[in-house]
Amino acid sequence: MPLGTTLDRYILHRQNAFAFATGELSQLLRDIALAGKIVHREVNRAGLIDLTGDMGLQNVQGEAQQKLDVIADIRFRRALTNGGEVCALISEEEEGIIFTGNNKGKYVVAIDPLDGSSNIDVNVSIGTIFSIYRRVTPVGSEPTLDDFMQGGHEQVAAGYILFGSSTMLVYTTGHSVNGFTYDTSVGEFILSHPNIKTPQNGAIYSYNDGNLNAYAEPVQRYLAACRERQYSARYIGSLVADFHRNLLKGGIYLYPPTAKNPNGKLRLLYECYPLAFIAGITGCLAVNDTEAILNIKPTSLHQRTPLYIGAPAMVEELMGYLV
Numbered sequence: 461m462p463l464g465t466t467l468d469r470y471i472l473h474r475q476n477a478f479a480f481a482t483g484e485l486s487q488l489l490r491d492i493a494l495a496g497k498i499v500h501r502e503v504n505r506a507g508l509i510d511l512t513g514d515m516g517l518q519n520v521q522g523e524a525q526q527k528l529d530v531i532a533d534i535r536f537r538r539a540l541t542n543g544g545e546v547c548a549l550i551s552e553e554e555e556g557i558i559f560t561g562n563n564k565g566k567y568v569v570a571i572d573p574l575d576g577s578s579n580i581d582v583n584v585s586i587g588t589i590f591s592i593y594r595r596v597t598p599v600g601s602e603p604t605l606d607d608f609m610q611g612g613h614e615q616v617a618a619g620y621i622l623f624g625s626s627t628m629l630v631y632t633t634g635h636s637v638n639g640f641t642y643d644t645s646v647g648e649f650i651l652s653h654p655n656i657k658t659p660q661n662g663a664i665y666s667y668n669d670g671n672l673n674a675y676a677e678p679v680q681r682y683l684a685a686c687r688e689r690q691y692s693a694r695y696i697g698s699l700v701a702d703f704h705r706n707l708l709k710g711g712i713y714l715y716p717p718t719a720k721n722p723n724g725k726l727r728l729l730y731e732c733y734p735l736a737f738i739a740g741i742t743g744c745l746a747v748n749d750t751e752a753i754l755n756i757k758p759t760s761l762h763q764r765t766p767l768y769i770g771a772p773a774m775v776e777e778l779m780g781y782l783v
Contacts, residue, residue, distance in 0.1 A: 467493055467629065467640045467649035474633070484545045484566055485592070485617065489631065491543035492590060493649055495536045496621040496629055499574070499588065500642060502531055503623045528580050529553060532573035532588065540569055547595060548603040550761050552730060557608070557761070563600055567616075568593050568607045570730035575620075576698025585624035587700025591734040592617040608729065608761060612754035618734035620700045630656070630704070630738070637742050653708075658742045661773040662710025663691045666702045674718035678781040683714075699726065703735055703769065707742060712770035712778065717749070724748065724766035728758060732767050745775040749782055 461470050468490065475486045533553040540546040540560065547565035549558050552572045569592050576586040594616050595607045619631025627642040629649050639653030665686045672680065686693075694711070696702050702713050717724050726732050736746035736753035746753040746769040756765060768775055 461651060461654070463651055463654065465651040467651070470638070470640070470651055474635075485633070487543060488540075488545040488567055488569075488592065489617065491539045491545070492536070492619075492621075493629055495539035496588065496627070496649075497642065497647065498535045498539075499528075499532050499621070500623060500627045502528060502535070503580075503586070526574070526577040526580055528586075529574050529577045536571055536573050536588070536590075548607065550608055550729065552727065552762075555762075557603065557605065559602065563602055566594055566599060568595050568603060570608060570733070572727070572730045575700050575731070576696070579696070579698055584698065585622060585696060585701035586698050587623060587704075588621040589700060589731055589734050590619055591615050591730055591737070605761075609758045611758060612728075612733040612736060612756070615733060615737045618737040620704070620734065620738075622700050622704050624701060628652070628704070632738055632741050634737075634741070637738050656707065656742050658707050658739075658744050659710030659771055660743065662706065662712065662771040663689070664694050664706055664709060664711030665691050665714070665774070666693070666695045666706060666711060667714040667716075668695060668697070669693070671716075671718055674720065675716045676782075679714065679716045679778075682778045682781045699731060699735070706770045707738075707744065710771045710774075712768065712774040714778070715767045717766045721764070723764045725764060726767050728753075728756060728763040728765045729761060732765055732769075735767075735769060739769055743772065744770055745772045747775060747779060 461473055471486045471489055533551055540549055544562050545565050546560055546567050546569050547562050549569040569590060572589040574586055575589055579586050593610055593614055595603055597603055597607055617633045622628045628639050630639040637656045639656060640649035641652040643650050706713055715726050732753050739746040748766040768778055
């Protein structure tokens with residue numbers, strides 16, 4: 461499809477390319493895009509209508525909830541419920557499964573409604589990450605934990621929305637990864653980055669330097685090698701923004717385990733799985749200390765894992781330090 465194609469037209473074209481497509485996944489992707497437009501509006505006027513700052517509450521992760529965290533969670537939950545294609549979802553902001561009441565829906569969604577929300581108050585890029593599965597329980601029954609414990613290889617679609625200097629929706633259904641930039645003048649996501657492929661190597665490394673002394677010695681040695689080569693250290697503190705930059709320009713993102721977070725900090729189901737799914741199609745690698753992210757067996761809704769993701773040459777070099 462040519463540059464400038466609207467998201468709706470692109471989704472319809474992709475649907476028509478498959479003889480047995482019935483439209484449910486297409487509608488689900490449109491529902492996510494709609495919620496993304498609404499969150500875009502709220503993010504852009506947050507400073508004007510007192511939507512910055514925290515709620516004075518903590519989410520299930522023990523993290524301070526920002527006002528926009530709650531708003532984004534509500535917007536995506538409402539869009540996915542009203543769309544009718546999702547029977548259940550899980551969210552970073554909620555402890556358990558969220559039942560939509562649409563038991564005839566064929567899909568479940570795992571979502572981080574607003575990643576990097578600590579950046580909201582200072583007008584720095586934030587994002588949404590989502591993962592979509594076809595349910596394994598019978599259609600018409602109440603969904604269960606089994607629907608979310610399928611593993612990363614069973615994703616039928618995944619993506620993210622970046623709220624930055626422009627708002628972008630990047631997603632895949634397993635064939636190619638495409639980016640759509642939101643044009644506020646027409647209220648549409650427009651194809652701007654077709655068939656994204658990442659460079660095989662890069663010169664950007666992204667990590668939280670404040671945790672450096674808590675990282676394992678092999679990781680510290682790899683980072684020292686990056687500094688010796690005068691690579692560019694770039695860390696936004698928003699997983700979506702850091703991943704997106706490195707995806708396009710070539711780089712590696714690291715969130716190793718520490719004594720405080722021995723299992724890592726990032727969540728497997730709705731942060732690492734979807735980005736790893738995208739990574740595999742664009743030519744990136746995504747691993748933890750011992751295996752590919754998509755090979756990790758899920759055991760709980762909010763399971764955590766270390767994450768190293770980016771240009772394959774850089775990830776492979778890091779893994780050489782870890783063996």
